[in-house]
Amino acid sequence: MTSVDTTIRRITNGEAPGDVCTTDLREAPWTFDVGIPSYGPGSSMFDAIPQSSPLQGEIPLEYREASADELHRRILAAKEILGDRVLMLGHFYQRDEVVQYADYVGDSFQLAVKAKASPSAEAIVFCGVHFMAETADLLSTPEQAVILPNLAAGCSMADMADIDSVEAAWEQLEGLYGDMEAKDADGLVPVIPVTYMNSAADLKGFCGRHGGIVCTSSNAETVLEWAFARGRRVLFFPDQHLGRNTAKAMGVPLERMPMWNPRKAFGGNDAEALDEAKVILWNGFCSVHKRFTVDQIARARAEYPDVRVIVHPECPMPVVDAADSSGSTDFIVKAIQAAPAGSTFAIGTEINLVQRLAAEYPQHTIFCLDSVVCPCSTMYRIHPGYIAWALEALIGTADRPGEVLNRITVTDDVAEPARLALERMLAAKPNHTVSV
Numbered sequence: 001m002t003s004v005d006t007t008i009r010r011i012t013n014g015e016a017p018g019d020v021c022t023t024d025l026r027e028a029p030w031t032f033d034v035g036i037p038s039y040g041p042g043s044s045m046f047d048a049i050p051q052s053s054p055l056q057g058e059i060p061l062e063y064r065e066a067s068a069d070e071l072h073r074r075i076l077a078a079k080e081i082l083g084d085r086v087l088m089l090g091h092f093y094q095r096d097e098v099v100q101y102a103d104y105v106g107d108s109f110q111l112a113v114k115a116k117a118s119p120s121a122e123a124i125v126f127c128g129v130h131f132m133a134e135t136a137d138l139l140s141t142p143e144q145a146v147i148l149p150n151l152a153a154g155c156s157m158a159d160m161a162d163i164d165s166v167e168a169a170w171e172q173l174e175g176l177y178g179d180m181e182a183k184d185a186d187g188l189v190p191v192i193p194v195t196y197m198n199s200a201a202d203l204k205g206f207c208g209r210h211g212g213i214v215c216t217s218s219n220a221e222t223v224l225e226w227a228f229a230r231g232r233r234v235l236f237f238p239d240q241h242l243g244r245n246t247a248k249a250m251g252v253p254l255e256r257m258p259m260w261n262p263r264k265a266f267g268g269n270d271a272e273a274l275d276e277a278k279v280i281l282w283n284g285f286c287s288v289h290k291r292f293t294v295d296q297i298a299r300a301r302a303e304y305p306d307v308r309v310i311v312h313p314e315c316p317m318p319v320v321d322a323a324d325s326s327g328s329t330d331f332i333v334k335a336i337q338a339a340p341a342g343s344t345f346a347i348g349t350e351i352n353l354v355q356r357l358a359a360e361y362p363q364h365t366i367f368c369l370d371s372v373v374c375p376c377s378t379m380y381r382i383h384p385g386y387i388a389w390a391l392e393a394l395i396g397t398a399d400r401p402g403e404v405l406n407r408i409t410v411t412d413d414v415a416e417p418a419r420l421a422l423e424r425m426l427a428a429k430p431n432h433t434v435s436v
Contacts, residue, residue: 002359003096004352004375011373021045021374029381030064033057033152040152042377043287047156054130056152056381056406063385068097071384075101078391086394087121088387089114089136091128092329093288093350093379098127101387107329108132108197109216115140123147123404125390129155129378133408134201138418145404149386153378155198157314160284161238163202165262166193170210172266173235176274180210184232191280192231194223196239198286201410201418203237208417213424217313218328220246224279226428235260237282241289245313245320247279259283288376289314292348296369297322300346304365310335311348311369319348329353336361350376 002010010016012026024032024041032040037053039045058064066074079086079101089111090102099105104114111132115124116139123145126133133148140146170193174180177190184190193212195203204214211230215223220242227234236243237260244257256278260267266274267283274280292315300307309323310332320326325335329349336345341363347354348369358366389405396402410418 002355004355004373005095005097007355008373019372021372025373025375025380028064028385029150029152029383030056030059030385032381033059033150037152039154039156039377040381042375042380043291044156044377047159047287049154049156050159050162053154053159054151056150056386059386059389063389066385066388068384071388074388075384075391078388078395081395082391084120085122086125086391087115087118087123088125089127091132091379092333092353092356093376094127094382095352095375095380096356097384098382098387099352099356101384102127107216107218108135109218110330112136112139112197115144115146119144123394125149125387126408127382127387129153129158130408131155131158131198131200134410135197135204135422137408137410138201138204138415138422146408147390147404148406148408149390150381150383151406153381155378157238157284157286158199161195161199161203161262161282163200163206166203166206166237169235169260169262169267170206173274173280176266176271186232188230188232190231191233191235192227193235193237194227194243195237195421196220196242199238202414204418204421205414206417208420208424212421213428214421215242215425216328217242218330219425219428220313221250222428222430223425224250225431226424228278229431233277233280235280235282238284239286239314240281240283241285241316241320242313243279243281244317245315245326248317252278257281286312286314288350288374289348290316291370291372291374292316292319293369294318294322296348296371297346300367300369304344304346307344307346308335308339309346309348309369315348323348333357336364336366339364350379352376352379 008025011018012023022041033056088103090099090105112135115136125147137146193207197216258269258273261283311323313326344365354368393405394402
């Protein structure tokens with residue numbers, strides 16, 4: 001199997017045909033871990049990053065200069081010594097050079113649930129991004145340490161909705177709708193806040209405090225049903241596309257889904273539009289899934305008339321409408337697993353998962369809709385060098401006791417309401433009878 005990492009190096013070295021979105025992808029991620037914060041090369045490289053975003057800082061030279069073979073040996077040796085004391089979790093979008101060490105691979109929600117179901121592990125090394133590690137800390141025991149190998153592995157979508165902006169929006173909406181806890185004649189409050197799993201813990205806490213809930217890409221419809229049963233309308237953040245695609249499939253008209261721009265008064269809307277709103281969409285997006293287009297789908301269909309196009313619901317609405325189906329990463333994996341041999345798939349999601357599926361299911365033809373290799377910038381910040389550094393620190397040496405590096409913790413004042421919002425999500429069941 002040729003990994004995305006190897007593909008990028010071959011293309012940028014002129015050893016293979018193809019295009020990458022930036023040749024900086026061939027550089028080691030620690031090249032971008034010093035100085036000012038950045039998302040790094042890849043799909044989010046042009047997104048504006050909050051200057052308060054964490055910097056990883058330089059890891060020891062021995063890890064930066066080690067060969068791939070040496071890092072491989074050291075990681076395996078460390079895992080052997082640590083045994084069940086450590087649980088390694090890997091997101092679907094991680095590079096193959098990282099996923100190979102994971103004890104469990106899945107989407108953000110599956111990995112959080114796995115963390116919760118593994119109370120015996122002393123440490124959880126989360127090979128993903130910051131909000132995922134926060135969620136694992138929320139659901140794991142207080143005694144467990146959640147480690148993010150590279151602190152600079154954030155998420156540009158998650159950063160598009162921050163607690164100050166959401167609280168400011170809530171205050172403006174309260175000025176328009178009145179008491180946010182007051183129920184009308186139908187027993188509905190004015191607004192229910194819904195945050196996507198891909199958000200910071202303090203936004204999950206905001207939802208917990210204000211009667212709201214968390215959703216994932218696989219249960220967004222169920223969560224919106226839950227919210228519509230309790231509120232006249234929903235404030236959905238940070239991803240506009242998941243909110244729009246889900247609500248549209250449920251029958252909500254587009255004209256009742258105004259966009260909220262946090263840089264404008266009332267999100268750039270007038271009072272009438274907000275009064276008529278059913279879903280208020282935050283102006284956020286995933287830079288990976290924004291790359292997919294209707295033209296790409298048309299080209300795939302022209303080249304492969306029998307192709308099945310599956311895209312992630314974080315893609316723009318025209319792309320989702322043009323595809324044969326849309327769903328979470330787990331949905332995509334299961335669709336490919338269930339397909340008869342000889343099927344052809346064009347997939348609209350992160351390239352590491354697509355290329356891995358193509359290798360794991362050679363009986364199918366599987367390719368990424370976007371021909372330009374451009375992985376998730378922040379997932380790409382995790383590298384075997386950081387994993388070896390974090391694992392060997394846990395072991396310690398004869399002269400130095402083991403220590404936890406890059407521990408991710410959520411303070412109690414945030415954690416308690418955030419867990420409440422997550423528990424509401426876990427308890428929500430499909431209804432399909434709620435009027436929208």
